[in-house]
Amino acid sequence: MIKTLGTEDTLENAGLTDEEQQLFSNARPRAYEPYPIKAVEDFANWARANSLWILAFGTGCGAIELRPLMTARFDANRFGVAGRPTPRQSSVFIIGGYASVKTLKRIIRSYEQMQGPKFVIALGICPINGGMYFDSYNTVNRFDQYIPVDLYITGCMPRPEVLVAGIMELQNKIKAGRCDGANRYVENFDWYKANQKKVIKNWDMPDYNW
Amino acid sequence: MTLSTGHSAALDFAQPEPPDLSSGKYVKLWQGPQHPGITGNMSLELVLDGDTIVSCKTHVGYLHRGFEKLMERRSFIQNFTVVCRIAVPEPTFNEYLYSHAVEEISGIEVPERAIWLRTMNLELMRLASFLMWIGGQSGAFGQYTVPNWTLAYRDYVLDLFEEMTGARIYHMYIVPGGVRAGLPDGFEERAREIMKGAEKLLDQIERVMFNNVVFKARSKGLGIITPDMVDPYGIVGPNARACGLARDIRKDEPYLAYDRLDFETISGNEADAYGRAYLRLQETRQSINLIRQCLDHAPTDGPFQADMPNVLHWKVPAGETYVKAECTRGEYGYYMVTDGSEFVRRVHVRGPSYTHAIAVMERLAVGTNIADIAGLMVSLHTYPPEIER
Amino acid sequence: MNELLERLQRHFDVNNINVLKPGMTTLKIGKDSAEILIRELRDREGYTHLNFITCIDYIEDGIFTLVYMLHNYDSKHTLGVHVDIDREHEEMTSIHTLWAQAWTYQRELREMYGINFPGSPRLDEDFCLEGWDQIPPMRREFDTRVFSEERFGHREGRHSEVPRVHMKMELYPKRGGDEE
Numbered sequence: 001m002i003k004t005l006g007t008e009d010t011l012e013n014a015g016l017t018d019e020e021q022q023l024f025s026n027a028r029p030r031a032y033e034p035y036p037i038k039a040v041e042d043f044a045n046w047a048r049a050n051s052l053w054i055l056a057f058g059t060g061c062g063a064i065e066l067r068p069l070m071t072a073r074f075d076a077n078r079f080g081v082a083g084r085p086t087p088r089q090s091s092v093f094i095i096g097g098y099a100s101v102k103t104l105k106r107i108i109r110s111y112e113q114m115q116g117p118k119f120v121i122a123l124g125i126c127p128i129n130g131g132m133y134f135d136s137y138n139t140v141n142r143f144d145q146y147i148p149v150d151l152y153i154t155g156c157m158p159r160p161e162v163l164v165a166g167i168m169e170l171q172n173k174i175k176a177g178r179c180d181g182a183n184r185y186v187e188n189f190d191w192y193k194a195n196q197k198k199v200i201k202n203w204d205m206p207d208y209n210w
Numbered sequence: 211m212t213l214s215t216g217h218s219a220a221l222d223f224a225q226p227e228p229p230d231l232s233s234g235k236y237v238k239l240w241q242g243p244q245h246p247g248i249t250g251n252m253s254l255e256l257v258l259d260g261d262t263i264v265s266c267k268t269h270v271g272y273l274h275r276g277f278e279k280l281m282e283r284r285s286f287i288q289n290f291t292v293v294c295r296i297a298v299p300e301p302t303f304n305e306y307l308y309s310h311a312v313e314e315i316s317g318i319e320v321p322e323r324a325i326w327l328r329t330m331n332l333e334l335m336r337l338a339s340f341l342m343w344i345g346g347q348s349g350a351f352g353q354y355t356v357p358n359w360t361l362a363y364r365d366y367v368l369d370l371f372e373e374m375t376g377a378r379i380y381h382m383y384i385v386p387g388g389v390r391a392g393l394p395d396g397f398e399e400r401a402r403e404i405m406k407g408a409e410k411l412l413d414q415i416e417r418v419m420f421n422n423v424v425f426k427a428r429s430k431g432l433g434i435i436t437p438d439m440v441d442p443y444g445i446v447g448p449n450a451r452a453c454g455l456a457r458d459i460r461k462d463e464p465y466l467a468y469d470r471l472d473f474e475t476i477s478g479n480e481a482d483a484y485g486r487a488y489l490r491l492q493e494t495r496q497s498i499n500l501i502r503q504c505l506d507h508a509p510t511d512g513p514f515q516a517d518m519p520n521v522l523h524w525k526v527p528a529g530e531t532y533v534k535a536e537c538t539r540g541e542y543g544y545y546m547v548t549d550g551s552e553f554v555r556r557v558h559v560r561g562p563s564y565t566h567a568i569a570v571m572e573r574l575a576v577g578t579n580i581a582d583i584a585g586l587m588v589s590l591h592t593y594p595p596e597i598e599r
Numbered sequence: 600m601n602e603l604l605e606r607l608q609r610h611f612d613v614n615n616i617n618v619l620k621p622g623m624t625t626l627k628i629g630k631d632s633a634e635i636l637i638r639e640l641r642d643r644e645g646y647t648h649l650n651f652i653t654c655i656d657y658i659e660d661g662i663f664t665l666v667y668m669l670h671n672y673d674s675k676h677t678l679g680v681h682v683d684i685d686r687e688h689e690e691m692t693s694i695h696t697l698w699a700q701a702w703t704y705q706r707e708l709r710e711m712y713g714i715n716f717p718g719s720p721r722l723d724e725d726f727c728l729e730g731w732d733q734i735p736p737m738r739r740e741f742d743t744r745v746f747s748e749e750r751f752g753h754r755e756g757r758h759s760e761v762p763r764v765h766m767k768m769e770l771y772p773k774r775g776g777d778e779e
């Protein structure tokens with residue numbers, strides 16, 4: 001069902017040309033509401049926790065340890081983890097370390113295109129406070145100003161064992177219903193957008209990439 | 211065999227006319243940065259006519275961290291922890307070249323034992339990197355058995371690194387003045403064991419991958435590099451050797467212990483994706499052989515670090531140098547200028563992917579089928595982080 | 600080696616010849632004859648491989664020094680050609696017709712230092728940066744720490760130490776981190 005939205009609910013999409021404005025949706029994202037019956041929600045969460053599909057987007061150095069993680073030795077498939085090529089099919093976004101400004105734009109785009117429920121894991125020190133690139137002109141220092149993060153896995157770079165531990169921790173969090181990053185994004189949408197636009201100077205995509 | 215590699219007027223570097231997108235005949239397609247068929251974080255802007263690529267533009271910069279700027283404001287000892295991040299899958303070449311450049315300018319002599327340990331470290335890195343590459347190449351043509359084998363086996367090599375240096379990926383082992391530690395007890399036996407297994411694995415890979423009909427059919431004739439392209443395009447390493455040129459810095463201008471090791475430069479005679487892949491398989495074997503030789507010859511006692519000044523206020527005399535080494539993709543170089551202060555004046559990192567992924571890729575992609583682009587990209591063996599740094 | 604240098608000196612106004620190590624020499628040449636010299640080296644002297652082009656910023660002298668590193672595979676010799684250009688009028692002849700990868704380097708120098716290479720293809724396309732609105736970042740007057748703090752902000756409750764200063768404070772606390 002397509003809801004017609006009043007002007008106060010819509011996004012401006014100021015970065016687009018008039019022609020493009022017709023092509024993209026200007027609706028705001030909506031928060032996820034849990035099922036009214038707790039047992040159903042718990043079951044759904046259990047199912048989500050055991051089919052974590054990772055978006056194949058190596059955004060930084062951390063991506064190199066994802067390959068050993070997915071192959072024979074550490075074999076993350078046994079946790080229900082699989083790699084997916086497109087954001088539409090995946091539910092976990094692993095931020096592999098530092099995010100340069102150019103990549104941040106693509107991260108935002110891919111993240112918004114992912115369908116809920118979606119979770120974000122950030123690897124390494126760089127997304128927390130900039131790590132060893134704290135003074136670099138091209139990498140962001142505090143990643144959760146731009147995208148909400150559900151779980152940090154520390155290390156420079158995190159070993160596959162730590163990644164496995166992190167995935168299990170994420171599963172526990174999901175089962176307990178405490179992974180609300182996507183909802184935080186929707187609730188504080190304007191704050192996140194303002195932060196994003198502060199660093200991305202050539203904003204030429206819709207405000208929310210449906 | 212003598213080949214003409216000179217610059218001939220026949221090669222035209224002019225940028226091709228951009229195809230007329232408004233004609234409705236072409237489709238523009240972005241491959242990457244979020245795409246499974248791309249090496250690392252970069253993207254290709256492809257224009258297609260049906261299935262065939264009519265123009266290709268490489269976009270890089272998704273991993274730009276401004277290393278060269280950051281190094282100008284860190285002291286010499288701080289830099290050595292930073293440099294290994296420049297090429298993620300192959301950090302030790304950065305460590306070695308940075309240390310070597312600093313040592314050369316400040317005239318530090320590296321002890322004999324450190325030279326052998328460095329050589330061994332670099333060769334282990336080459337082995338690990340090639341194992342990952344072979345997996346990538348066969349994965350790019352849709353065979354997922356080989357990547358599972360090689361990546362799992364690469365982990366054993368990484369275990370050796372862990373024993374030797376304490377870390378899996380970023381070792382920070384080669385420091386200015388020497389190396390950080392000697393070998394632990396029993397390392398030699400374990401290393402020999404793993405080398406034996408690696409050799410067996412490579413035999414299996416040769417049977418499964420290089421005799422596979424699909425792999426042969428898709429990679430033969432893909433992305434041919436002719437000898438007259440080599441110099442004008444600055445092609446180095448296996449990509450150049452595959453077309454018959456015997457150029458290997460390890461042999462031509464030996465550094466570290468390579469002049470005391472027994473090996474021959476391998477060169478092929480077919481520079482298509484298949485020829486390059488086969489050449490790299492042979493180089494992996496060669497690298498195993500070199501590691502064995504290092505294990506035989508490396509002295510087991512003696513200092514592994516030269517006397518160094520207090521690194522907190524270490525001033526390197528004014529100077530300039532360019533040092534290079536043969537990494538898995540070819541010539542990797544560090545150009546360093548110092549001005550006598552505690553900070554480096556300028557460092558330029560020359561990665562072989564710089565030309566392979568941009569100028570060469572943009573030319574070879576034209577006329578290729580869209581399905582083969584991932585295979586072509588991998589067969590040039592490019593790592594984006596060393597392009598943008 | 601010496602014959603080559605003599606030949607070059609006879610035909611070109613090269614100076615500051617500096618033998619850095621066996622197998623590597625640098626020399627300096629004026630901006631106007633640089634392209635002819637490089638072409639000559641490539642076509643006649645066998646310096647067929649372009650290692651890289653880079654730039655050093657000597658802000659105190661008001662110049663950029665461009666470095667063209669050429670390699671001769673037969674004599675295994677590397678030659679660095681230095682060219683000084685004015686920091687205010689940062690412009691240099693393009694050599695994109697000599698090597699296929701040259702335009703990429705020139706594009707990078709354009710972005711990182713703002714040096715202009717008239718005629719070089721795709722010169723003003725973004726290379727590494729996107730939507731950059733400051734002075735070119737590799738210029739020495741650009742302070743990346745200050746910029747990073749302003750643009751990206753810090754995480755509250757944390758502060759970053761400059762590791763060098765921190766280390767000195769730890770080692771010499773009495774002298775306030777003073778070295779002597």
Ligand code: SF4
Nearest residue numbers: 097124125126156157
């Ligand atoms: S934390 Fe370390 S490994 Fe991770 S992105 Fe930063 S530098 Fe790279």
